[in-house]
Amino acid sequence: MPNRLAHETSPYLLQHANNPVDWYPWGSEALEKSKQEEKPIFLSIGYSACHWxxxxEHESFESQEIADYLNEHYVCIKVDREERPDLDQIYMNAVQLLTGHGGWPMSVFLTTELMPFYGGTYWPPTASRGMPGFDQVLRAVVDAWANRRDVALQQSRILxxxxxxxxxxxxxxxEIPPGRVGMAVRQMEESFDPQHxxxxxxxxxxxxxNVDLLMRHFVDTRNExxxxxATTTLDKMAMGGIYDHLGGGFARYSVDAYWLVPHFEKMLYDNSLLISNYVDAYRxxxxxxxxxxxxxxxxxxLRDMTDEHGGFHSTEDADSEGEEGKFYVWTPxxxxxxxxxxxIAERFRQVYDITVAGNFEGHSIPRLKKSIAEYAQEFGTTEQELRDEMxxxxxxxxxxxxxxxxxGKDDKILASWNGLMIEALAxxxxTFNESAYIDAAQKAATFVLEKMTDDAGRLLHTYRHGTAKLSAYLDDxxxxxxxxxxxxxxxxxxxWLEHxxxxxxxxxxxxxxxESGGFFYTADDHEQLIARNKDFYDHSVPSGNGVAALVLAKLGKLLGNAKYLQLAQETMSAAADVLQKHPIAAGQLLVAYDYLHQPxxxxxxxxxxRASCGDLIHAIHNQYQPNTLFVLAIEGEDLGTSLEPLVAGKTLxxxxxxxxxxxxxQCNAPVSATEYLDTLS
Known part of the structure; x- marks a missing residue:
């Protein structure tokens, strides 16, 4: 019989709906059961594209023996970290404090008051590879709860x-000392791999x-x-196996130092941020x-990750037919x-490293060991001819x-990740004058604004198959x-500016x-958890505070809104310790700081x-001008009240x-479009 997860919408939770573990989703039913029966909570957090x-799941959660023990001694809660990043943040911090590292699957043991007292990540079902078995961990926690509960509770309170x-x-x-961007750049120089x-x-x-920050700081300083x-990193990623040379898009990360073998899952957020990087690098x-x-x-x-209603799906799995990467690899x-x-076959095999020995478990991941231009010279043909042939x-x-x-694909639509992709496609x-990309971005934006809001007009975080739910977070x-x-x-x-x-x-x-500046991750009327976070650090996605500061700075400068500029500065001040001690870990905040302090x-x-200035607009979109904001004022078009002060009196x-x-x-004397175009060339 399916457990309670069968009623959820998350593909990750649905993957566990037929486990013999009596899983609950996070909610009042499970939390009340823990209190009434005085049982500790076993909280398991993961996501659908997570290999481990x-x-x-296969080793432990499908085991009847382990499931019976869990069901007898614990209230078991399964959480999709992509649906509940608030829970993931809090309890990941706990696991990192307890063990010195983190990751998924995350396994945390909570008191009836939701305070963590023990945790870890993956455990094998029985002791192996130098790790304790999950069965041992479960029994040890039960023993501690039964016989040393005062110690466990005291540890949970301290934690x-x-x-x-x-x-x-x-x-x-x-106070933010000067030179934070320069310090972060120096730290990047120290860790940069010049070869790969x-x-x-x-x-x-x-x-x-960090790539974004490097390009911006290059424009500011012209430091060669x-x-x-930035460009070496983008070049090598595009040549490596982390890039899908057949279908486009990037995998999550490379397990090696030279971008050959990816962890094959494809995430919407990675591709959004990388598309933006490559567009800016082109500009x-x-x-x-x-x-x-x-x-x-x-x-x-657009081909593989777009919902029929316009939103963008979340992830594609690393595995198919039970094997990691099977979908992507080849033999000669x-x-x-x-x-x-x-x-042609011989050239293709040579260019894309398809060999008998293989470069991944006896198969080959397509990758470029040299540029197409270098192979063309080697083959005695032109670069364009070889490109066309390949x-x-x-x-x-x-x-x-x-x-x-x-x-497998996780087809839920997350407001935050959709925001990243809308921006990338826009x-x-x-830049490339591709109306299909802008149309897709506008359709997705309309979908989120219309279908992912509650009756009060507040955003909802996730949508799948007609159901939108969960109050939105700062990132959304x-x-x-x-x-x-x-x-x-x-x-x-x-x-769009009004939105x-x-x-x-x-x-x-x-x-x-x-009181202290900066933005909390959850709203003031959100479910009350054991902690309320402010996140200033970048992770796989930019910090919500960093993005907030940049948006506030842009809107403040464009609209002459002093309140926005003040809030942007206060957000920076709230993050002063992070920017002083660990600037390389807060690239998005530094991007905002750099923008805020540029002329x-x-x-x-x-x-x-619009037709009369089409060439000018196209030229503007082709330029990399991260510190310049543009407004188009067409005679007779309503620009709204916000832009009126900026465009007032600006005639043809x-x-x-x-x-x-x-x-x-200060404003310079007006110039013709032709004269301004000359300054861009």
């Missing part, structure tokens, strides 16, 4: 006090916020050391390769049979791959506010800490109609499109 979550202190992130000082790109050693993750750190360098990678990744999202025999022509071959293999059994669509509001701003920049439609303001205003009303530059384009010269540039609190 699947392993622990909870530490969690509450960590969650507040109270700064010892609100990226930062640190294996496993190697895309540090997208900075851009190669900065005009490298066609960056444009290709960005477009292929956008196409992957398969390539030869599919491509037919021996010469493109046709990749299409053949891609079509064949489509006949394979796909990895930027890509504007700030990522979407940033996405709406990006949609305004891409389309110059004032409605950006409404979202950030709601975040201020319900999440802002009026103002707002550009108003006045025109009779001789009836032609006219550009007004305001910098450092």
């Amino acid at each position: 979550c699947h392993v622990m 909870t006090e530490r969690l509450q202190k960590i969650g507040l992130g109270t700064a010892e000082s609100s 790109g990226g930062f640190g050693s294996a496993p190697k993750f895309p540090h997208t916020m 050391k900075l851009l190669p750190m 900065l360098t005009k490298s066609a390769n960056y444009a290709r990678v960005a477009k292929e990744s956008c196409d992957y999202i 025999k398969e390539v030869d049979q599919l491509l037919g022509d021996p010469l 493109q046709r071959a990749r299409e053949v293999l891609f079509n064949a791959r489509c006949q394979r059994i796909r990895p 930027k890509a669509g504007a 509001y700030t990522y979407l506010a940033s996405a709406m701003f990006a949609l305004y920049e891409a389309t110059f439609e004032p409605r 950006s303001q409404k979202l950030i205003d709601t975040a201020i009303e319900h999440f802002y800490d009026t 103002d530059s707002e550009v108003v384009i006045a025109a009779a109609d 010269l001789d009836g032609q499109p006219t550009v007004y540039v305001c910098e450092n609190f």
Whole structure:
């Protein structure tokens, strides 16, 4: 018989609906049962694309013996970390304090008052590989609860006090010393891998916020050391196995230092942030390769990760048919049979490293060991001819791959991650003049705003199959506010700017800490948990406080709104300790700090109609100008009240499109669109 998870919408929870464990979702029923029966809670947190979550499920949660013991002695709660990041934050902090490390599956033992007293991550069912068995852990916790409960409760109280202190992130000082961006960049230099790109050693993750900061700081300083750190990282990732050379898009991370073997799961947020990186790198360098990678990744999202109603799905699994990476790997025999022509097949195998020995468990993950240009020279052909030949071959293999059994997909729609992808598609669509990307971004934005709100108009965090639920978190509001701003920049439609303001205003009303500054992760009317966090650090996604500060700074400068600018500065001050001690771990906050302290530059384009300034708009979208904001004022179009002060009195010269540039609190003389275009070339 299915357990209570059968009534949930999360694909991860539904994966466990037929376990013999008597799972409960997080909620009053389970929490009251724990209190009434004085049983400790076993809290298991994971997500659908997590390989080791699947392993622990198969080994332990499908074991009748272990399930019987769990059901007798514990109240068992299963949580999808993507649905409840608030719970995940709190109890991950607990596991890290208890063990010195964290990860998923996360396994935490709680008192009846929800305070953690023991925890860890993956345990095998019985002792092996130097790890205690899950069966041993369960018995030891039961023994402690039965015979040393006072000690367990005392430990849980001490631990909870530490969690509450960590969650507040109270700064010892609100002063931010100068040079924080430079310090973070120096730390990046120390950990940068000049041969393979990226930062640190294996496993190697895309540090997208740091790449963003490097490009911005390069524009600010023209320090020639900075851009190669960003471009080498982007080049090597695009060549490695972490990039899907057949279908586009990036896997979560590389298990090695040179981007060859990925952990094959594909996450919406990684691809959103990487698309933005590659679009910005194209704008900065005009490298066609960056444009290709960005477009292929956008196409992957539109093709494989877009819901019929317009939202974007969350993840694709690493496993298919019970094997990690099976969907993505090849043998020489398969390539030869599919491509037919021996010469083309041989070239493809050489270019994409498809060998008899393989580069992954006897199979081969397609990757480029050298550039296409280098292979073309080696083969005695032109780069374009080889690119065209490889493109046709990749299409053949891609079509064949489509006949394979796909990895599982988590098709829930998260407001926050959708915000990241809306922003990425808006930027890509504007830059490459691809209306399909902008259309998809606008459709997703409309979907979230219309279908993922409650009766009071407040955002909901998750949607699946017609059901939206769970009060939204800070990331939902700030990522979407940033996405709406990006949609305004891409389309110059004032409605998106208005949505950006409404979202950030709601975040201020319900999440802002009026006493100490900064934003809490949960709203003032959210379910009361044992701690209320403020998150200043970047993780796999940018910190909500960092995104909030950047949106506030942009809106404040564009609209001349002193309140927004003050709140952005207060958020920075609340994060002063983080920026002083660990700036490299807060790249998004540093991006906001850098933007807030750069000279103002707002550009108003006045025109009779959009057609007359199309070339200018396209040129603007092709430039990397992270510190410049643009407004389009078309005669007769309603810009709303917010933009009126900025556009007032800005008329056309001789009836032609006219550009007004305001910098450092002063406005320059208006120039024609032609003259302004000359300054961009």
